Each structure stands twice: as structure tokens, then as C-alpha cells.
Amino acid sequence: MNRLRLVLLAVGGTGLAALLVAACLGLPGFGGRSHPYGARAVHASLTRHTANTIASVNFDQRAYDTLGEMSILFAAVLGCVVLLRQARDEHRAQPQPAEVARPVRRYALIVLPVALVTGLYVVAHGQLSPGGGFQGGVVAATALHLLYLGADYRALERVRPLAVFETSDALAVSTYLVLGAAGVLAGTSFLANTLLPYGTFNTLSSGGTVPLLNAAVGMEVASAVVVLLANFLDQAVEIEEEHGS
Amino acid sequence: MSDAVIVVALLLTAASATAAVAQRDPARQALVLSVLGSVLAVLFTVLQAPDVGLSQLAVGAALTPLLIMLSVRKVRRRGRTHDAAAKDGAR
Amino acid sequence: MMHVLPYLVAAYIFLTGCYGLATSRNLIHAIGCLAVCQSSTYVLLLAVGYQDGATAPVFSDLRPGSRPVVDPVVQALTLTDIVVGATVTALLLALVLQIAKRHGTVDPDELRELRG
Numbered sequence: 001m002n003r004l005r006l007v008l009l010a011v012g013g014t015g016l017a018a019l020l021v022a023a024c025l026g027l028p029g030f031g032g033r034s035h036p037y038g039a040r041a042v043h044a045s046l047t048r049h050t051a052n053t054i055a056s057v058n059f060d061q062r063a064y065d066t067l068g069e070m071s072i073l074f075a076a077v078l079g080c081v082v083l084l085r086q087a088r089d090e091h092r093a094q095p096q097p098a099e100v101a102r103p104v105r106r107y108a109l110i111v112l113p114v115a116l117v118t119g120l121y122v123v124a125h126g127q128l129s130p131g132g133g134f135q136g137g138v139v140a141a142t143a144l145h146l147l148y149l150g151a152d153y154r155a156l157e158r159v160r161p162l163a164v165f166e167t168s169d170a171l172a173v174s175t176y177l178v179l180g181a182a183g184v185l186a187g188t189s190f191l192a193n194t195l196l197p198y199g200t201f202n203t204l205s206s207g208g209t210v211p212l213l214n215a216a217v218g219m220e221v222a223s224a225v226v227v228l229l230a231n232f233l234d235q236a237v238e239i240e241e242e243h244g245s
Numbered sequence: 246m247s248d249a250v251i252v253v254a255l256l257l258t259a260a261s262a263t264a265a266v267a268q269r270d271p272a273r274q275a276l277v278l279s280v281l282g283s284v285l286a287v288l289f290t291v292l293q294a295p296d297v298g299l300s301q302l303a304v305g306a307a308l309t310p311l312l313i314m315l316s317v318r319k320v321r322r323r324g325r326t327h328d329a330a331a332k333d334g335a336r
Numbered sequence: 337m338m339h340v341l342p343y344l345v346a347a348y349i350f351l352t353g354c355y356g357l358a359t360s361r362n363l364i365h366a367i368g369c370l371a372v373c374q375s376s377t378y379v380l381l382l383a384v385g386y387q388d389g390a391t392a393p394v395f396s397d398l399r400p401g402s403r404p405v406v407d408p409v410v411q412a413l414t415l416t417d418i419v420v421g422a423t424v425t426a427l428l429l430a431l432v433l434q435i436a437k438r439h440g441t442v443d444p445d446e447l448r449e450l451r452g
Contacts, residue, residue: 009358013351020347029339031388038385038407042393045408046400053393053405054296057412069416076423083430087437122299128396130295134419138303142311202396221419225308228426232315235433241323247389248338255345258379262349262372266356271364278368285375289414292382293392293406297414301378304422309371312422316364316429320436 049198050207055127058134059213063191066213067176070220074173077224081166084231086239093240097152108150115143123218127207133214137221145229153237162230165223172220179212247291254288272317275310282306342383349376363432363442367425374421378414385410 028034045056058066086092119140126132148156180191188194191213199206261281268274282305289298349372356369385407391398393405436442439450 005358009355013355016354017347017351020350021344024340024343024347027340027343027384030342030383031339031386033387033404035385035387035407037409038393038405041407041409042405045393046395051394051396052296053395053408054412054415057408058416062409062412066416069420072420073423076420076427079427080423080430083427083434130392130394131299132296132415134415135296135299135303138300138308138419138422142303142307224423228423229311229315232312232319232426232429236315236318236322241437252338252341255342255379258375259345259348259352262352262375265372266352266369269361269365271362271368274365274368278371281372281375285378288379289382292386293390294382294385294411294414295392295394297378297382297411297418300415300418304418305371305375308422309425312426312429313364313368316433319433320364320442323436 048193048208048210049201050210051128051202052126052130052132054130055132055210055214056207058132059127059210059217060193060208063180063193063213066217067180067191070173070176070217073220073224074169077169077227080228080231084235086234090239090241092238095153095237097154100150100152105150108146112143112146112150115146116140119143119222123215123222124204124211126214126218127210128202128204133217133219134221137218138225140218141222141225141229144226148233153233156233160226160230162227165226165230169220169223169227172216172223175216176213176220179209179216183209250291251288254284254291257284258288271313275313275317278313279306279310282309342386343380346376346380346383349373349379361443361445363435363444364429366444367428367432370428371421371425374417378418381410381414381417 041057041061042053044061045053048056048060050056050060119136119138121136122131122139123133123136126136144160145156147159179195182195183192184190186195193208193210196208196212198208205211258281261277261284265274265277265281268277282301285305286298286302289295289301353369353371353373353376356372357366360366360369387404387406390404390406393408393411398405432442435447439447441447441450
């Protein structure tokens with residue numbers, strides 16, 4: 001049985017490898033000059049005064065696609081929350097606070113605010129410099145968890161009211177939808193970037209609705225990561241099965 | 246010059262991907278995945294994609310390995326309490 | 337050679353991840369291998385968008401038109417893919433935790449025996 005599986009894998013893998021290599025040889029050469037979509041995206045981004053072309057693609061030219069990504073994110077987090085909820089045959093054990101080495105504690109507590117501000121900065125400057133809601137959200141959310149390293153789990157639970165983050169996750173998705181629908185009400189189309197003036201190139205308030213959508217995504221990603229990590233931490237640290245069940 | 250840097254980054258990526266698959270212990274694999282995430286972040290930066298590099302650094306080098314470690318811990322802890330319960334039952 | 341090497345590396349990473357997935361004896365390890373497979377798509381996408389001598393498509397410190405820039409479309413695709421991929425990994429891990437709870441094992445072969 002196991003042998004058969006390995007043979008099957010070898011045959012399939014070899015076939016797939018041959019096809020992939022053939023496909024690679026057929027692709028336009030690496031580093032080539034022809035990028036028609038890229039050139040048009042850059043042009044569109046510059047006409048809409050967005051310095052970071054990638055933010056323009058994500059939150060303006062392909063904003064509808066990003067809405068889909070957000071829905072996947074939201075659904076995945078929802079699934080995790082449902083799967084990892086406390087079951088009837090489980091109970092919560094209060095974790096014992098353990099001694100934290102002094103350098104670890106000091107380092108974690110110094111880095112925490114720096115990392116948090118960095119995350120927020122990265123979100124806020126998404127339309128100008130590399131970064132944006134997706135990256136900054138993850139940075140800010142993971143920064144919060146340095147408190148678990150520096151202090152203990154109870155301290156983390158105090159600064160992280162889970163209900164608030166679950167609500168803000170949902171709120172962020174709704175904000176994105178409302179901003180999209182506002183385009184329809186203003187007489188253009190869903191998620192069209194015509195609502196706000198484009199502003200001065202390379203300033204914080206440039207790019208029309210890009211900064212707003214970016215902020216909504218940042219809020220959603222940050223809340224989603226906090227909720228995810230909270231559920232996994234609960235499972236790993238607090239929730240125990242009843243013995244003898 | 247920049248070609249050489251790209252080649253080195255690509256080969257490092259391939260090597261750490263191989264190591265991540267070859268490491269069968271999930272807890273250690275999480276560490277190797279973290280290395281893979283960092284190497285990928287370097288590769289993306291070399292390929293002139295700082296946005297993607299930043300995202301990969303935050304997610305691939307920190308978040309995913311952390312989630313895997315937490316899951317490993319849960320599964321192991323579960324196994325341990327179960328074994329203890331089974332022993333109590335036998336007694 | 338240089339003009340196909342990145343694509344071949346992406347294909348290699350994908351196949352390696354697939355091999356790990358198929359031979360894995362632990363579901364958590366399999367999810368790690370899936371993460372490796374995912375990373376191959378990032379390499380492929382960014383390799384398609386790269387241009388020799390071009391710089392990042394960010395104009396906060398670059399005069400528009402002064403230098404060629406790499407393709408931003410594939411970068412945007414990769415960027416969202418990374419974050420969404422992580423949450424999907426989390427969903428899979430949550431499923432594995434449920435399996436461990438209900439069946440007491442994370443070995444796919446043992447799980448198959450249990451079902452029968």
C-alpha cells in the first residue's frame with residue numbers, strides 16, 4: 001500500500017516536473033523589458049496621485065479584488081473562532097505565572113511600544129512608502145503579544161479585550177463595504193476612486209480613497225491576527241480537557 | 246552584480262525550503278519555516294519588492310511559525326494529559 | 337540560464353512542498369509543507385514581474401519617469417496572498433486541533449484506519 005503510494009507519487013511528480021519545466025521554458029525571460037500591465041498600472045497610479053503604486057493597485061485599481069481577499073480573511077478567522085471555541089467537555093485552567101528572565105522582560109517591554117508605533121506608521125504611510133494595511137496590521141498585532149513574553153498571559157488578556165477586537169474586525173469589513181457603496185451613491189461605480197480629491201502627490205492625504213481603504217484593511221488585519229492568536233493561545237495555554245471523559 | 250545577488254538569494258530559498266520539508270518534527274520545522282520566511286523576505290527585497298518583503302517578514306518569519314508552535318504545544322499537551330489519565334485509569 | 341532560473345527554483349520549491357505533503361506522517365508537518373508550496377507561488381509571481389535594472393515601484397523618493405520600475409501588479413497580488421495565506425494556514429491548524437481532540441492522533445495513516 002505504502003509502496004504503491006510512493007510509486008504513484010514518483011510518477012505524478014515526474015510528470016508534473018516535466019510539465020513545469022516545459023512551462024518555465026515557455027515563459028517570457030526573467031528580467032525582460034515588456035510589462036504592459038505594469039506600465040499601465042504605474043501610469044494610472046501617478047494620475048491618481050498615489051506614490052506607492054502597489055497601494056494604488058490594491059486599494060484603487062483592484063479594490064474589488066481586495067474586498068474578496070478581505071472576505072476570505074474574515075471567513076477564515078470566523079472559522080477558527082468557531083473551531084477553537086471552548087467545548088462542553090473542556091475547562092479553563094488558570095495558567096501559573098512563570099518567572100521571566102529580567103533581560104527578556106526589559107527588552108520585550110522596551111520593544112513593544114516601538115513595534116506598535118512602527119506598525120501604525122506602516123499602515124498610515126501605505127499610500128506613500130512600502131507598507132500598508134496588510135503589513136502594518138500584522139506588525140501592530142504581533143507587537144501586542146510581546147506583552148506575553150515580557151509579562152504573563154493574564155497581563156496580555158487584560159490589554160486585549162477580545163470582544164472589542166472581534167467587533168472591530170467586523171466593523172473594518174463593513175467600513176470597506178460602505179466606502180465602496182459610497183461610490184455608487186456618488187453616481188459612479190462600486191469602489192471607484194472618485195469620492196475624494198486626489199490631493200497633493202506624496203503627502204499623507206493623497207490618493208483619494210486609498211488611505212481610507214488602506215486604514216480599513218489595516219484595522220481588519222490587526223484585529224484578525226489578534227483574534228487568531230488569542231484563540232490559539234487559549235488552546236495552548238488555558239483550555240484543558242476534563243480528565244476521565 | 247545584481248544577478249549574482251539574486252542567484253544567491255534564490256539558491257538559499259531553495260535550500261531552506263528543502264530543509265523545511267525534510268525536518269519531520271513540526272516544532273523544529275516551525276523554526277526552519279521562520280528561516281525560510283526571512284530568506285524569502287531578502288529575496289523579495291532583492292527583486293525590488295519591498296512591500297512584499299515586509300509582508301513576508303511579518304507573516305512568514307513570525308506569525309505562521311508562531312501559530313504552528315502553539316498548535317504543536319496544544320497537541321503535545323493533550324497527548325500528555327491523555328497518557329496520564331490512561332495511567333490513572335489502569336491503576 | 338539566468339532567464340529561466342527563478343522559474344525553475346519556483347517549480348522546485350513547489351514540487352518539494354508536494355513531496356513533503358504526500359509523505360508527511362503528521363498533519364501539522366503537512367501544513368508546514370503547504371506553506372512551502374504557497375511560497376513557491378510568491379517566487380514565481382515576483383519573478384514574472386522583475387525587470388533588469390529597474391527599481392521598486394514606489395515614487396515617494398523617485399521622480400516619475402526617471403527610472404524603469406518593476407511590475408507592481410504581481411507585487412500587489414503576492415502581498416495580499418501572503419496575509420490571506422497565513423489566515424488560511426491558521427484555519428487548517430484549527431481543523432487539525434479539532435482532529436487531535438476528537439481522534440487522539442494527528443497521523444493521517446492512523447486516521448484512515450480509524451475511519452474504517
